Amino acid sequence: MTGPHPSGGYILEELSVGMVAEKPVTITEQRIQQFAEASDDFNPVHMDEAFAAKTAYRGRIAHGLLSASFGSAVVGTILPGAGAIYLSQTLAFHKPVRIGDVVVARITVSSVDEVSARVVLKCEGYVGDDMIMDGEATVRVPRRRRPAKD
Template sequence: MVELVSAHPSGGYILEELHVGMAAEKIVDVTEDRIRLFAEASDDFNPVHLDEAYAAKTAYRGRIAHGLLSAAFGSAVVGTMLPGAGSIYVSQTLAFHYPVRIGDQVRIQITVVGVDAESARVELNCEGFVEGRLIMDGIAVVRVPRRRKPANR
């Protein structure tokens, strides 16, 4: 069962607060500006993302957003909501199923599917949807802060 949570009041959940089934969502609008800024930040100026005349001649029949732009929306959820501040990506698998276009709204859902107390890592199912259709998914492994042990005095 999925339990939708909001961002922790402190900015991030610690390991001891996380459990399987916790989930967080974010909806992000894909805009011309986001695509342009992502191209500049990533140095990926592939014309399928930026040039309508070029993209119209491809199998996509028009411009599409960078796949990793949608994945970055997932990173935003991991870094700011679940687990939140202090979490560090260890690994991420991704599969892209459908293209995302300017004007689409991407709904990202991140769900805790495993907690490893020994390594202070959580496994997260990462999914992106446009109009209910799964556009990408994968598994992230993220290191999260533990509750601090009291100092010996």
């Protein structure tokens, strides 16, 4: 398991296929509310238990993109970390996530292109042993660190 780089981010030359980083995040009422406010997505399947109880989900579920955003946290703060810029992302959602679930976002380096400074990442989300989502991201990674400020 790869941890955060002491500088805050890995540069292109430090990355290799198979590096993995994870981040567990608990889904809370507060996170759902804050995500709804940030995204302006107040779909009642996320916000209203009485409404959601009548749906196929039989209760409230978290926004899919809330869970996906935890992968973004790994990319931006752990692997590759500071300086990584998203270029594209695919996502498939497999199971609903509920309040109290712990989502583990797992990012794995799939390929490194030295010429374009692009890295392809396998992105997965789990609740327990259940894969709740997966996809692939392409990110641009710095070739060198910024000089330290005096």
